[in-house]
């Protein structure tokens with residue numbers, strides 16, 4: 001640190017109260033110095049007087065008196081020498097203290113300003129020069145007002161005068177209040193000040209130590225602004241946000257939380273989180289938060305995919321979707337839960353589930369009605385129309401036999417009628433079978449699927465193998481119909497899309513589960529692609545399986561063929577209806 005001894009403070013710049021006083025020779029020290037001396041001189045005088053008065057041992061007496069005089073002189077010289085040394089030491093100590101105080105004031109980081117009773121500046125250290133932007137020469141002897149914005153001067157003057165009248169030695173100006181200083185360039189800035197009072201040479205001086213707090217105030221303002229922003233973000237959030245400390249007591253409770261739980265911020269702050277949880281869940285919830293704290297994971301959804309239950313202050317429970325996060329802060333760990341009241345979602349989900357169930361039932365009823373209607377039409381076609389046509393066919397044959405041999409036109413007309421009737425019978429049977437193969441009802445599932453497979457191979461020209469693990473499948477009517485339709489749709493799809501060279505169908509009943517597999521080695525497709533707008537085949541497949549309490553698995557990829565697997569449960573007691 002640079003020594004400032006070469007630039008000593010002017011006399012009225014010294015804070016005089018701290019300067020040590022110069023030692024002076026007062027009655028006490030004088031007595032100590034001269035008392036032994038006086039005793040010796042007195043002893044020498046008594047001895048001298050005795051030697052002359054009584055005449056005995058005159059020479060010895062004189063020698064003794066001379067000796068006492070010499071000793072007294074030596075002691076006096078020594079004492080005087082010591083006194084001079086002490087005064088020199090005291091004076092140099094005073095100088096060094098003065099210099100040190102001056103040094104401290106000069107090199108202080110904080111601005112130090114002393115003012116006299118008229119509030120004129122008498123001391124202005126370099127830090128003050130730097131802070132206020134005034135050179136010392138420009139302010140010494142000037143009013144302290146120079147360092148304050150005009151609007152504060154009156155109040156400040158009154159404050160300083162009041163302080164000068166009180167007996168306090170040191171106190172902080174304005175308590176915790178930050179004052180406003182004025183720089184030479186007119187800029188205002190926040191500053192903290194402590195003031196002390198002392199008297200020097202009968203004159204009262206006030207010394208003010210300032211501390212520039214611009215950075216601190218700026219930081220405080222920043223923090224305050226950040227906190228305000230954070231709290232407005234919290235309050236504008238749609239979700240309830242609650243932060244609890246390690247003891248699970250509420251420290252943050254935003255507006256949405258107030259609305260959600262029907263609890264004001266004032267009431268909630270410091271309250272245990274348990275307030276907002278139904279009693280039966282409290283222990284488990286507290287344990288959950290504790291365990292979460294131990295995992296070290298920063299954030300996660302509470303209770304996995306399940307919803308948690310909240311408790312309003314009016315005692316009503318409601319479903320919540322919650323996620324939790326933890327943060328290690330300066331005041332320990334805290335947990336933040338973000339909560340969303342999902343009452344509405346749960347209600348809508350319930351309605352959706354219900355309406356899906358209704359739809360499924362409706363679908364089942366429609367399917368059944370359609371199957372029954374198709375079956376009825378197929379039977380009518382088969383039993384009524386086809387039989388009548390067959391009878392007509394026989395009549396035509398009878399008529400043909402009775403046509404005169406020379407009537408070639410009639411014979412030709414009859415032959416044509418015969419052929420048309422044959423086609424009509426075949427078409428009727430084909431249409432009836434398309435609507436519903438009667439053999440499904442008459443002979444059972446396996447012969448019906450056999451007929452389906454045969455027809456597919458004939459029509460499309462792709463070899464198809466049917467493997468039935470056990471012939472006695474013991475399926476109910478709707479189950480058998482579903483299996484038939486599933487295989488039918490799968491074969492239609494292979495014919496339409498697969499460009500396969502081989503198909504294999506398997507039906508197996510095992511452990512109360514019926515499994516149908518239709519595998520082709522065709523071009524395949526991506527089952528996860530969105531459904532084409534007018535494609536309902538696979539959708540119907542899933543619908544049928546789900547109506548039977550089962551599911552459908554489609555394994556396929558472009559160029560890898562397709563495997564459709566349908567499974568549904570069949571009870572052992574089930575009897576075909």
Ligand SMILES: Nc1ncnc2c1ncn2[C@@H]1O[C@H](COP(=O)(O)OP(=O)(O)OP(=O)(O)O)[C@@H](O)[C@H]1O
Pocket residue numbers: 493494496497498520522523524525532534535536537538539562
């Ligand atoms: N075996 C298969 N091989 C290749 N692609 C297939 C196969 N099965 C289905 N697909 C593909 O899946 C799509 C959906 O089939 P889906 O049966 O649902 O509808 P569709 O056959 O196009 O029309 P719909 O069955 O309603 O008459 C088909 O368009 C086809 O691209």
Ligand SMILES: [Mg+2]
Pocket residue numbers: 489492493536537538
């Ligand atoms: Mg299809």
